[in-house]
Amino acid sequence: MKFFLDTANIAEIEEAASWGVLSGVTTNPTLYAREGGKLAGFHAHLKRICEIVDGPVSGETVGLARDEIVREAQELSAIAPNLVVKVPTMPEGLAATKVLASMGISVNMTLCFSVPQALLAARAGARYVSPFVGRFDDISEDGVDQLGQIVAALANYDFRHEVEVIAASIRSASHVTKAALLGADIATVPFAVLKNLVKHPLTDRGLESFLADWEKVKNA
Secondary structure: EEEEOOOOOHHHHHHHOOOEEEEEEEEHHHHHHHHOHHHHHHHHHHHHHHHHHOOOEEEEEEEEEEEEHHHHHHHHHOOOEEEEEEEEOOHHHHHHHHHHHHHOOOEEEEEEHHHHHHHHHHHHHHOOOEEHHHHHHOOOOOOOHHHHHHHHHOOOOOOOOOOOOEEEEEOHHHHHHHHEEEEEEOEEEOOOOOOHHHHOOOHHHHHHHHHHHHHHHHHH
């Protein structure tokens, strides 16, 4: 499984990249707004992320009509070679994705919640499909089960292009574990969740023991 960071925070991206585990970044208008982002600085911000990350960086379109989406996507893809365009799963998004795929522009089809949506996204030419796990939990449904169905369904077919499943809206280490066991290609996670992935109480206990024993050696 590859790990993407779901953020627009430059410091978080730089820190995660320094660990050697970061394969990409996903962003959206909400994440950029949380960083106090302004419209005039949006492209420069994405460009900086693309310079840090040696992998795909998803920047989202906000248009609702196919022509608007295509125009925005062309502008975004010109920022850097590793910029991937996020397009919402809807009829206009599918039409735009078909056009963008023919142009060689990689699309991450986002806000995907069902097997039919994922299959349509793949058929339209999406490079990535992003099922949202945590948002199912928000309405008391099983997001992991939906993710598993999407992974299994896409594996049934030999699409002419490669499609990777990004487990999105990840809220916990448990979500990551389950997504990995189901065969999701990528987990995109907030920085807080990424930090939790490396933590375990037995690791902490073992480290404390090693350090205590070393103190005994030093003071012997």
